[in-house]
Amino acid sequence: GDSVTQMEGPVTLSEEAFLTINCTYTATGYPSLFWYVQYPGEGLQLLLKATKADDKGSNKGFEATYRKETTSFHLEKGSVQVSDSAVYFCALSDQPGGGNKLTFGTGTQLKVEL
Amino acid sequence: DAGVTQSPTHLIKTRGQQVTLRCSPKSGHDTVSWYQQALGQGPQFIFQYYEEEERQRGNFPDRFSGHQFPNYSSELNVNALLLGDSALYLCASSLGDRGETQYFGPGTRLLVL
Numbered sequence: 462g463d464s465v466t467q468m469e470g471p472v473t474l475s476e477e478a479f480l481t482i483n484c485t486y487t488a489t490g491y492p493s494l495f496w497y498v499q500y501p502g503e504g505l506q507l508l509l510k511a512t513k514a515d516d517k518g519s520n521k522g523f524e525a526t527y528r529k530e531t532t533s534f535h536l537e538k539g540s541v542q543v544s545d546s547a548v549y550f551c552a553l554s555d556q557p558g559g560g561n562k563l564t565f566g567t568g569t570q571l572k573v574e575l
Numbered sequence: 576d577a578g579v580t581q582s583p584t585h586l587i588k589t590r591g592q593q594v595t596l597r598c599s600p601k602s603g604h605d606t607v608s609w610y611q612q613a614l615g616q617g618p619q620f621i622f623q624y625y626e627e628e629e630r631q632r633g634n635f636p637d638r639f640s641g642h643q644f645p646n647y648s649s650e651l652n653v654n655a656l657l658l659g660d661s662a663l664y665l666c667a668s669s670l671g672d673r674g675e676t677q678y679f680g681p682g683t684r685l686l687v688l
Contacts, residue, residue, distance in 0.1 A: 465617075497679075504579075504665055505618070505679040550617050561669065562608065562631055563677060565617030 463488045467551050467566035474573050480538040482569045484525075484551035487532065492553040494518075494527050494534040495563070499548045508536075508549070541573045577602050579668050579680035587686045588656050596651040596683045600668030607649040608677060609641060612663040624649050625671070653685075661687045 468483040486492065493512045497505040509518035514529035523538045534551060551566045580599045588594050600607050606625045610618035620633035624643035643649045647668075653660055663684050667677035 504681040505667075507676060507678065510676065552617075561606075561677070562620040562623060562633065563610075563618070563667075564620070567617045568615075 463492065463553060463555055463564045465551050465553055465564055465566035467549075467569050470548075470568070470570035472569060472571050474541055474571070476543055476573055476575055477540045478573075480536070480541045480545075480571065482536040482549055482551075482571070484534045484536065484566060485532050486534065486551075486553050488553055488555070488564075490555070491529075492555060494525070495552045495554070496523070496525055496534070496536050497550045497552060497565075499550065499568070501547070505550065541571070543573045543575060546571055546573045579666055579678055581664075581666050581680040581683050583683060584681070585684045585686075587688065589688050590656055590658060592656050592687075593652065593654045594656060594685060596653075596664050596666075596685075597648065598651070598666030598668075598680060599648045600666075601678050604668035604670050604678070605647050606669045606671060607643060607647065608667045608669070609649070609651045610665040610667065611635070611660075612665055612682070614662070618665055621651070656687045658687050661685060 464487045495510045496508040498508045509520040511518040511527035517526045525536045548568045550568045552563045554561045582597045608623040609621040612618040622632040627643045638654045640652045663682045665682045666680045669677045
């Protein structure tokens with residue numbers, strides 16, 4: 462079945478540092494890929510998405526590129542802020558015709574310090 | 576534009592009881608999916624409702640059931656609660672049963688004692 466593997470956290474960075482959170486996936490067909498963010502005590506917010514190979518999703522300074530050859534969708538940001546502290550989830554959606562359930566990774570907690 | 580809303584925000588039940596959680600989708604959305612998020616884990620897909628029917632189901636027992644109303648709102652029912660059902664229950668809405676962008680509500684935190 463479909464699965465998503467994320468790097469384990471917590472990841473602790475200083476403000477303005479470069480961020481990479483690794484995500485790899487296993488899926489049949491051609492899934493769409495997502496990054497969601499969850500702030501403390503809240504639900505999930507869509508951060509960015511990519512629907513086909515080589516697409517780059519971007520939002521709020523974050524970006525991720527859909528790499529089919531390495532089955533990866535790593536999240537990057539050039540300069541993190543304290544306000545980016547949250548849990549980040551990589552996810553994929555299965556193919557049309559099978560509905561669009563999301564399969565999530567276990568999440569990576571990011572802590573940004575001054 | 577109202578986002579996804581869920582009620583209640585918190586709930587405490589005892590083992591063996593039954594619980595009903597409610598979700599109103601984002602304006603214009605007609606598909607509702609439910610997820611269970613255990614502490615420190617990613618959300619797990621429970622099921623999805625579209626056109627008032629369950630269209631897809633994850634690996635959850637029959638104790639978990641749902642319903643979708645003509646106004647697209649939805650309920651999640653869990654019978655015979657177990658301690659392991661304690662989790663954050665998230666509702667997500669989208670447009671159509673093949674739409675790929677799901678928008679999540681704030682969740683209902685259920686504690687089973």
